[in-house]
Amino acid sequence: MDLSKGALNVRSEIGKLETVLLHRPGHEVENLTPDLMDRLLFDDIPHLEVAKKEHDTFTDILKKNGVEVLYLEKLMAETIEDESVKEKFIEEFLNESDLSGEGSKKALKDYFNSLDNSKIIYKMMSGVRKNEVENYKDISLADMVKTDYPFIIDPMPNLYFTRDPFATIGSGISLNHMRTQTRNRETIFAKYIFDYHPRFKDQTIPKWFDRNESTSIEGGDQLILNDKILALGISERTDAKSVENISKRILNSDEGFERILAFNIPKKRAFMHLDTVFTMVDYDKFTIHPEVEGVLTVFSITKGNNNKINIVKEEDTLENILKKYLNLDEITLIRCGGNDAIDSAREQWNDGSNTLAIAPGEVIVYSRNHVTNKLLEENGVKIHVIPSSELSRGRGGPRCMSMPLIRE
Template structure:
């Protein structure tokens, strides 16, 4: 039924309310992947140039041909393991084929009524909602959605069959959320899915899907990070407790650094109760402080003014706060100074594997962390679970891939050097809409 609903056609099928609800089902990070939405990058990446890198939130310019080819290969890997892969561009085209009223609604929802009043609808192409609107090179009236191929962030699925529209930290990424909210409201195959957009309308909230991990049907982890603030985590907890089977929300506090912009850049599930994460990150943050000091000393010796804030690791070490659903809409709070031990004590995590190998396998913790930071920068920890014990990971992260394989994890290696330039891995590039029930996986 899923495949039939998302075959590209000029008249998408109007599905029943029950069919729509059943499309969305995510109660874990490890259940077998059945349906996933992705975006293959296109002309929008051509707006990336050395003088727009910070604005576009990337670190390098792209070769669009190679980028598209690598993303297409990524999609083929997902399909080869039985997942139905749906592309945002196809969803947009199907909405546009519904008629002029739907097209107008789509453009107004993303670009606003005032701007659309100055344009002729017939001259606009729905792909411009992604590639941007400009009358000459780089003179964008409506900017390109350069980061849309990181589909994890503008929205996310939670237990109970809900899709939550995120409110990203940067305004340009908030446009991505507007686009996805409009698609889910207008597309006949998606419109009956339950969508919560209350967070997107709260100006004091920042929350992105890269910070939201579904441990099980009753437990959701939310990173409080560079991109997600504590109000976003608390507002999500309030919604989950009131509307879903979730009874526990774990706020995971991590350093507000670009290298760790989301929780899933350093912590992902690879099986039931098994995670891949950074060595010593949770247990000995002082190791990171020492590596930062050594890096600062090297930079100074070489005449560079680049510095890492070593003391932040000591003053604000990673920690967790467990929120548990109570009566009358209230919830209780329990804090753990040591995050990993707290997750283990609460039965959320049974085992951890580490970027670049097991803790204790290197001559010193500092040597391990220095190498792990290099692989983590290229998203070694941002793997994507296709089924229990099966993940997609970047081939470039050789030590991490070997460590996973040595511990019985089936690693599907993705050759994605061009994809890595965007600072996002396999999990970042996916929005899972349906997984098989984790108890049956």
Template structure:
């Protein structure tokens, strides 16, 4: 990588010019039914099938934009010994065990001896525990440093917002290393022009109270963030982001639209599991929650010139956006039938990722959602037809590229979850 890329994401739908992904590896396979729940999976997945499905995502994106693999980016920065030491220092702060002394020295010292390529692999796939004392021998843990089972969901640990990268504060400790890795990549990759933002910890508050993850953060427009408040993103973290905007005293008005989410079932884990943007005038919604939120409030926060101008409740998310000049036609996840809506939302049917205005990726398995997309004017195109060149994508203005998904959806996410955009062309609204 030689050319400098400026982080610039001022919408969810602008033409995609750069994206970070992670092809799933051994870290996914290093799970058993016993530890799957701890790894935040509801089931173990077949790596070989998942990798074949992921090849479609990577293959399509490689045809359409510049793609970066987390492992490659990490390897590049670890070639510098000072940066390697700093990255391990950052990890030690969240995983003190790596600094514990053992007969052969601390794990941290051992990791410092690894070359960049092997270290980048180890930090992702984990380090097996050496059973060299009674405590470790009796421990049910296999790993001294656990694998990053969820890294394929690159969306969560860092978020491009305009020209900055907000570092995620994860709801579960097992994902903390993801945030450290992504922060380090943006801090130390000279070809990425950006600055990282980590929300300050409030004295006396635990980090698990102030959590925010990328699946809950959508950049609707340069001046509008839509944020889900549920199991993974707390009101306290949203408050910290609000205070950050107030502190900056920008003359331009900043809007934060907060949508409360149920904490269960697990398919409601993030906002992008029930709402994603598709085009300037269209969005994908899980109708029962987004159109009829009931007791789950939609709240509009308005900030300007270092002042909170107001916090008020709205009828629903689409109504709030319409008041700000974004009039969106909803396309229904699962179509109009409530039974199909629930089934397809469970398998990430509302989770779409834009490569351009009206140009999106989603799972092929959600048949009723795809029918609704087609009725809304989107051409349905198979990923393999793009990859092998049998379909010329430039012939179509609006389309859904469909990804095969039998194993990947069982990990609990869709195309948006597995992509972290770093540059998009600005939209003229």
């Protein structure tokens, strides 16, 4: 592993992508059942073998374009090579796993300690079935009440969307507190990687937000428009209080960010995160959900005195807001699905406006969003198309599946 690249540096949505963190879908997807889908935030069950092939194509495109690809599962296995870190990690993981009783905890601790490091991480991510642990017994009342439930630890099928558990902002991270307990467990991996992995542990990495805070924020609501301006979503998954807290820390740091635009978007599944509403594909081009073309409520946040912030409420169109604060005479808004209501609804469902820029005017997109993809090309955007029949079933696009660590 190249330790000479430095730790983290992201000050743009579109700067040439140099290093990115991914998670290749694993057996956690196979552990999804119809009864679990709603609680684990899925609408369907992807076919794992096909999803892995699609994800490998995604990885290949990144590598062919000079991007260093790091895998969450590999970094985490390397992190716990230190035995003291592994012991601490297992204990904390079990404490956060909603175990029924002490019997479950002891059985799982013994089980994890019998595995090699890679297998420990694999099983934590994929979930642990009761029949996989030889000495598991229903020895407490809490265990016995759940005796028909097949899992001791639930799977984490959302992990291949690495964008949400944390976000790189400047040289620091927002280690997020996720809206649901199901996903909040995911953030423990980032916590240990940035505290203890050899690549990061001796680096100075500011923490703009912490997973133990009481209000929620997710990476899909955190966009870096340029080295001066951030966009944050107040959404179904991100609280206004979180936006206020993270704004104070970033604006009163020496990172150089001068303004945060907090977009108040509808609190519903179709508008789950800000990056399902719009993503930046070039200096002056954005993909958008057609429903956000009307007047929006935006809060412009700047640094105040004595570590405070100033907040100004504005109501204007997305086009005017972006032109004003990015200092552009004209911008191009590329509608997901174009002007056709049926195409727009279908391709928005499949994250047609959730693209990953690997350089200015060059993005990765899902193959199934062919109408939006054609519009991108007609507007001078170079596209790299990946197959998406199974990955898209998790309701997230290429941006959702990637966490940039370094951009030019």
